[in-house]
Amino acid sequence: SKHGRFQQNHMLKWLESKWTRPMAMDAMPVDEGSLNPISQMELSLSEAPDGNHTAAIEMAACQSPEAESIYVARRILRQIREEGMRFNQTAVLVRSLPAYQEIIRHTFDRYGIPCFIDHRESVAHHPLVELTRCVLRLPAFGWTHDDWFTYLKTGLTDLIEAEIDDLENAAIERGWRGLRWWNPLKGPEDLVNRFEPIRRKLLKPIKTFLGKSDHDSETKMPLPWNGIQLAAAFRKLWKTLNIEYRLETWDESAFHSPKPNIQDGFHIRVLEVLEAWLLNFELAFAETPLPIREWIPIVDAGLNNLTVGVIPPAIDQVLVGAIDRSRNPDLKSTYLMGLNESVFPAKPTAPMVFDELERLQLENAGVHIGSRYRTQLATERFLGYIGCTRATEHLTLSYALNTSEGKAQAPSVFIQHVKRIFPQLKIHSFNERIDLSAALHERELLISPEFWRWKKGQSEAVLSQILPNMDSRITLSSISQHTGKATNQPLNGVIARHLYSESRTSPTLYTSVSRIEAFAECPFRFFVQSGLKTEERMAFELDARRLGSFQHAALEAFHMALEDEGLRWRDLTPSQARELMEQITSQTMKDFHEGLMEDKPVNRVTASALSQALGTFVAVIVEWMSHYTFEPIGVEVAFGGKEPQIPAWEIQLSDDTKMVFNGIIDRVDLCTREGQSSWAIVIDYKSGKKKPDEILSWNGVQLQLPVYLNVLRQPDAGASIEAKHIQPAGAFFTTLRAKHEGKSSRKEALDPDTSIDSMRKAYQHVGCFDISALDAMDQREGANRGEQFQYQLNKNGAPRKTNWHVMSPAKFDHFLYRTRDLLKEFGQRIFEGDLSIAPYQQSQQTPCQKCDYASVCRIDPWTQQWRQLEPACYGEFNDGKEA
Structure with a gap:
């Protein structure tokens, strides 16, 4: 037969043969070996009572692109479990991949469907690209904190992750920024001994990039570089950091991972793309010397447009791609999504120079430049043919009634085109609110009221409706684990002793009153704070905690100054107390937390206001000393x-x-x-x-x-x-x-x-x-x-x-x-x-x-069962209190 690949599927064979000249299937001639009555039987089974579609061609109307992706995911799971299909025999095709890529990825992740999204991966945020970008920004913008730690967190420097985290916390808390990185650190001795070697280590490759020696602490900007000099500086930096070896190690680790999430050889291909970019960069700017700051937008423009071809990291995966790009001749099932007006067929682009009428006038004058509009329409029609005839056993067409933003949209002309060929084919209306009996995945149970009644022990007969549709590997316990409900089960006593105490023989909890107050407020808060040792990151900012510390330091200095003079608080007059406090706060401002109070003009204003307030406070206290x-x-x-x-x-x-x-x-x-x-x-x-x-x-x-x-x-x-x-x-x-x-x-x-x-x-x-x-x-x-x-x-x-x-x-x-x-x-x-x-x-x-x-x-304040406090009751001690 001329259409041998459709020997087992008469509907798809008819669709392919009648695509250009539509003819209804029920009007076809009956001749030898031609389409027999099986085709009409298939059409009559377009929607079974249980929602299981068995026709070779299906059409579905969904409420939104997100609902479309859910419909497709459910159909794929049914085909895999009930029809023996494999993931790699299935493809999901769209006209424009960027519009659907994240929607499909998110939905397939939820349903546990492995997929390969066929596109060129942008490397604009690859660690090597970020490192290259930051090393240029650092000297240009004054060695800012964000640029430093974006550079360090690429994972391509000589610092390990724990060192970077500790250094960042210390830098935020101590205010290490700007040119301070080029000078030896100041502060407590143990802090300097810990972080000074790290500071020297992180500066070494930067000095190499700038062409400075290891002992050079000069921070002036380098002279203007041309493209060749800048490319050479990048290569020297990569060589100093041993980038090629690090990227090969990453690729090897990804290859041996039990769940590979990145393509084979991806990182080393990024380096190859950057090397090729540097060659073009040298040719384009060989004789163009510019200051570093002016190179930044040029380099950014080049790096932001770099892409790398993606290779599937596993064999058995659903192919997700664009119709005009993805090629796979061995597909048994195809899902064509996004069949909406102006989506597929795509809306013709506006002409750049000549509109359609001007093109016709030029053609009549003997100048043949072709009809861009008609060419695009023909291309879209051809892509529709490709998408609808790719599979050999099953084709699903779907469209959304609304956009993701809720704007109504019409179905594509391809829907009507297929309906002309198969007039008895029904369009299934998909409701994304899944009944419990139709659930295919444990995550669908979370929106079912019946399931939550079972979770609360109100119903025992619910699970008999769930398990028949589930994967055979799903058990009652695994379903229960996906509910994400917080537990109030206590820790094992032995674990609790090890968690809160270092001693094994005589467990001792060293704590403070504020932490025990936290336990009284909520035991879980104490567990997170004192058990897991979770702490808020301290920043070099004048927050409420530092304001309190400053005031405490000033009052302590006030008391110690009086002791040194052999005086008591009551020996001062209110005005003397105020004057002494102003002198003390003036000195405390300079010494407090490495100059925090003088770091910014707003801090100095705040310190001045605190000084006046503290002066008033001690004046009032001294005045009260008389009684x-x-x-x-x-x-x-x-x-x-x-x-x-x-x-x-x-x-x-x-x-x-x-x-x-x-x-x-x-x-x-x-x-x-x-x-x-x-x-x-x-x-x-x-x-x-x-x-x-x-x-x-x-x-x-x-x-x-x-x-x-x-x-x-x-x-x-x-x-x-x-x-x-x-x-x-x-x-x-x-x-x-x-x-x-x-x-x-x-x-x-x-x-x-x-x-x-x-x-x-x-x-x-x-x-x-x-x-x-x-x-x-x-x-x-x-x-x-x-x-x-x-x-x-x-x-x-x-x-x-x-x-x-x-x-x-x-x-x-x-x-x-x-x-x-x-x-x-x-x-x-x-x-x-x-x-x-x-x-x-x-x-x-x-x-x-x-x-x-x-x-x-992450409790829900609307559903949380709050603990009610016990009323105070001092019993007999209240008897003597009078009204």
Whole structure:
């Protein structure tokens, strides 16, 4: 027969023979050996009840290109499982590959279909191209951070990945940028010893590229280069970095990978393409000397247009390609996608010089230049013929009713053309919402309500509908694993001990109060922070944390300056305190974090504002000293750690486990009492307003103040701060950057008395304290409302009902002991492996709103079951409180 390759398929044979002169198949003549009634049987089976199409030619209308790709993926899976087809006998063809490439790749990845996308791969972002581009940008744009680490992260330098990551973190934190890379590093000795050899190593190939010696630290731009000189510099750089060997190693590793994701010999072919580009570059710019900065757009234009032919990395894959490019004569099944008007056939391009009418006029005048419009139409019709006759057994035509953006579009003329040949052929309307009984892949189960009811234990009969359509390798457990549901299963206790402690014989958790507060907020947050050691990258920027550190450093220097002079805070007048603080902040600006406060003009302005605010703060504190008998005797008091002033606080959790607290107390004020224990008050500085909350304190979310008081209550704590024995009197938060209340008029705002009152209220201390120490804290006669400390008393001297933080001695003692009990409970749960995702909710507030690890747990705030906090209950200690 003339059409021997279609001997087993009469429909495709008829389609090919009648493409140019369409004739309906049901009107064909019946002669010897001609198309027999089997063709009509095939047409009648165009859509089976179960959605399984068995006709040789199918047509489908889908809602969007994405739905088209899903339809094709499902049909391929059915053919592979039920008809014995192989992936390499199947092709997906489109008119223009760029429009469908990523859609098809994404869908086929989801359905586990191996595919080879037949196109020329752009190498514009290949590591070697990026390295070549960056080495030119570095000297041209002042050795910027982004260019340095784009160059290093290509993987083609002498630094290993761990060195690059550590160097980048240090560079961001310490502000190493620009010309600092050309000078020896400055900073802590251990940091310099670690990174200085790395700095010298990374500069070596750059110096080679610039034509400098290893000992040359000159950073001036080189003289203008011509094309030959620049090409030679690139080749010297590649040779210094041993690029050819590295790329061959990459290719070899990719070849031996169990799941190759890159083509055989791809990297070395990139080098060959770049070498060929350099030859053309030398010829084009042999006598054109230009400064480095002017070479950048020229080099970029050349590198951005480089492509490499792609070779399939595996044998059994679906071919995905453009009709006018891909060639494969051994296809049994073809899927022709994107049969939409102006997509295929493609819309004719606008004429560059002559339109169609002008071409006809020239032809009539004897000048034959051809009809571009008619030629393109003929080409598109020929490509349609090629696409529809490529397969020998099965052809599927599909089109989208809407674009990806939702714009309506019409089907292609090829759809009507095929319908003219096969008038009884039905167009299947595909709905991408898959019924559970029709699911072919486990990922399709995720959109099925029945499946989720089974996951919640509400239905047992669901799986009998699922498994018959699935791959035989799919099991119930593998289906369940794809749901991605977060688990609250605890860690094994042995693993938890190894994770949180280095000791195997006596596991000890070294931690801080803020981390335990994080556990109280959500155990999973503590696990990510303290177990996985996940940390936020520190940048050389004046963020909230650095602002706080600067203020703490200035206040510490203020206290130490007074100690050096043998003075106390109360020995100064408010104006003297303000003046001293301004002098200290001026010096602290220069020394703080390698000049961070003077790095930018905005930083200097911020530092000046902080200096004024701190001056106001110490002036107000000194003014309050007239009726405050406590004296600041320690600042930045460290407990535990490398150089402790007070021993770390230890809590025994069990016979062999314990928890040890380290930290720093901002300020400790002492009131010495003859023949009795010294009262101690803890002051904790805050950049913003923070108030103790009764419910949060009861549930362990706010533990900072009571933990600090428990630290001071240790037997050995007093020795280091000039006290034989310490009795905690209270602990308070105080803001360093006060927000003053608005006034009703300009006159009121400028009134000196009003201004002073406003400042005092703005810096008021809020916290918890023992009411028996109130006389020493506030010696104003007849006062029933706090000025320095927040409290309110009734006429009989008892605290008001709303003042839960003003406690009787018994309640205050119970408050501190409960803190210890909470910490013991938390520590035991940590070593038991508790990592549950269980954030609390108080009113409309949740810790997730300010959590640095939200991207790790990724809970849905709309469906999350929030943990409700237990109400505070001090029992008998509330009985004495008066209304």
